[in-house]
Amino acid sequence: MSYQNLISEVKENILYVTINREKALNALNAATLAELADVVEFAAKTDEVRGVIITGAGEKAFVAGADIKEFSDYSGKQGEELARKGQEQVFNAIENSPKPFLAAINGFALGGGLELAMACHMRVAAEHAKLGLPEVTLGLIPGYGGTQRLTQLVGKGKAIEMITTASMISSVDAEKVGLVNYVVPQEGLISKAEEILNVIKQRAPLAVAAAIKSVIASINDEDGYGVEIEEFGKCFETKDFKEGVSAFVEKRKAIFAGE
Known part of the structure; x- marks a missing residue:
């Protein structure tokens, strides 16, 4: 599989997906979302794939949000369609995939980035990672399932606090409230993700x-x-x-x- 914004490779039944827009802090533009939709579909229908690890290029950001410039002049109807299409083709598709998806959060996971991580079935974060949903600072709310999945993971009170204050939390605090499964040093991030999926690979x-x-x-x-x-x-x-x-x-x- 050859993509412009992703690096994808299957090794030992694990599909590794790296969002490769490091200079843009791996922000999710329309092209990247389209490629993610394709790779999620590939994972679901490919027997060789037993699990998926999604991460970001570099050590600064997992995904630092959506590409705001692309939708800055959207109408309400266009905004609604943007959210619906993204949810159906990428975020819901990940959550409903028969293959376990694991987000390896290697840095900032903000806005659409945190929503992407939350759509995955499990999350492992590097010690320096920061997580948050800052959309209200732009006059928006999370549009890719963030209000729903954050509430499911951390409860109503904490979700409303994080969303309405737009505050980031550390990976350590994220683990405390159930937002991530594990926090590990940066150098052990992918190996921890592999450790989990290698156990799952032994199961039916x-x-x-x-x-x-x-x-x-x-x-x-x-x-x-x-x-x-x-x-x-x-x-x-x-x-x-x-x-x-x-x-x-x-x-x-x-x-x-x-x-």
Whole structure:
């Protein structure tokens, strides 16, 4: 896969995606969002990919926000369409992907950058990273799911505080409130992300996908319990279930084929 604004590579069943606009602090312009939509679709449909790590180029920024210049003169209708298209094609597509997405936050994750990280299923942050949603300083609100996902992750009170004050928080404080899973030194960021996905890679792929679907159903106004029951039943029809049970009985390591 060849992109202008992303670097993407599959190694040992992990898709590495780097937003490569370091001089622009990896800001999300329309072209970058289109490429992200493409790579998210590729991950979902490619059996070789068992997990995805998204990070930013350099050590200063994961993604420092959206490219404000592109939409500074938008009308209300254009703004609404911008948010809808971005949410459907990128942010919701990541959250609803059957493959686990992990954000490796290597610096500033602001505005659309934090929204991108929150759309991922897990987040690991470098010690120096700063996170925030500063949109109200521009007379806007978060438009790529930020008001919803931040509330889900940290609770209503903290979410309203962060959004209405536009204040950044440190990665250490982000871990305390549940916004990130782990905080590690910069040099250990990708290896920590790999460590998590390498464990997941040992598990049954279809079961992992079913688990993600069930968890996400709980926050998307669906019948989460109903989805869980349905997905639980489907697992019994997979070869991986038979392999997992056989391996357990035979006291050996299971070898899952994703079937």
